Amino acid sequence: MTSYKTDLKRAKGYGAAKHGSGHWLTERLTSVALVPLGLWAVWSFLRVAQWEYAGAVQWVREPVNAVLLVLTLAISFHHMHSGMRVIVEDYIEHKPTHFGLIFLSGAASLLAAAFSIFAVLKVALGASVADIATITAAGA
Amino acid sequence: MGQVKADMQGAQATGSSARTPADRPLSPHLQVWRWHVTMLGSILHRVSGVALYFGAFIIAAWAISLAYGPEAYDDYMGLMGSWFGKLVLLGLTAAAFYHLANGIRHLVWDTGRALNPKLADMTGIAVIVFTVLATAATWWVALIADVI
Numbered sequence: 001m002t003s004y005k006t007d008l009k010r011a012k013g014y015g016a017a018k019h020g021s022g023h024w025l026t027e028r029l030t031s032v033a034l035v036p037l038g039l040w041a042v043w044s045f046l047r048v049a050q051w052e053y054a055g056a057v058q059w060v061r062e063p064v065n066a067v068l069l070v071l072t073l074a075i076s077f078h079h080m081h082s083g084m085r086v087i088v089e090d091y092i093e094h095k096p097t098h099f100g101l102i103f104l105s106g107a108a109s110l111l112a113a114a115f116s117i118f119a120v121l122k123v124a125l126g127a128s129v130a131d132i133a134t135i136t137a138a139g140a
Numbered sequence: 141m142g143q144v145k146a147d148m149q150g151a152q153a154t155g156s157s158a159r160t161p162a163d164r165p166l167s168p169h170l171q172v173w174r175w176h177v178t179m180l181g182s183i184l185h186r187v188s189g190v191a192l193y194f195g196a197f198i199i200a201a202w203a204i205s206l207a208y209g210p211e212a213y214d215d216y217m218g219l220m221g222s223w224f225g226k227l228v229l230l231g232l233t234a235a236a237f238y239h240l241a242n243g244i245r246h247l248v249w250d251t252g253r254a255l256n257p258k259l260a261d262m263t264g265i266a267v268i269v270f271t272v273l274a275t276a277a278t279w280w281v282a283l284i285a286d287v288i
Contacts, residue, residue: 116200119207
């Protein structure tokens with residue numbers, strides 16, 4: 001069926017979706033936050049890579065490190081999904097693929113964020129090896 | 141005139157959906173542009189962004205391997221310490237520094253500053269130079285500190 005309405009007529013009256021500026025703003029805010037967090041992450045990885053497992057655990061158990069790690073992960077996954085969304089919007093015109101890819105990217109980012117943040121919290125808040133040794137010794 | 145009209149009718153006849161392709165020139169295609177630094181900078185921003193997208197999953201795996209325990213963590217660090225792991229990490233370091241510096245360039249542009257061609261070229265070159273230097277410095281520190 002050919003519609004006799006022009007493209008402009010079809011779009012008029014519906015108004016803007018009113019969330020365009022929100023996406024734009026979130027991208028800017030997350031990028032501003034990721035400037036110091038990104039530099040901190042590179043510097044931290046250089047330090048942590050020098051240590052074995054126990055040293056890395058001890059480092060994550062420092063409250064400041066744990067909090068900054070959670071922030072870096074959460075904001076990074078949010079930012080990268082925003083960016084991937086723009087790329088899909090730019091290149092993929094086929095609507096099912098377009099929305100499918102955006103959904104897939106969002107789901108993957110959300111899952112990775114959830115698992116990695118839980119992992120950091122588990123290490124940061126979980127019992128240390130020394131604690132377990134003490135408890136085991138007391139029980140025996 | 142008659143030719144244009146015939147083309148438009150042709151487009152309407154073949155267009156199956158309500159939205160027929162507009163019969164007007166497309167924007168210049170990639171291959172007709174002369175390469176220049178601002179274009180390279182824009183492409184690298186997107187490429188480094190995609191690299192970091194996948195890199196974020198690698199970093200997330202670090203936290204997950206740590207939570208799994210010593211064996212998983214050693215496996216992870218062993219993989220990252222292999223020549224392939226180091227190559228990936230080197231690429232991610234460069235992508236991170238590029239995307240970070242060029243991101244600041246974008247944030248400055250968003251305020252309406254430094255938008256003239258001369259400054260855009262200069263900052264574009266500065267970002268690439270910074271990326272090379274910062275990546276080299278990071279890996280120099282990593283090698284001197286006996287990390288790898």
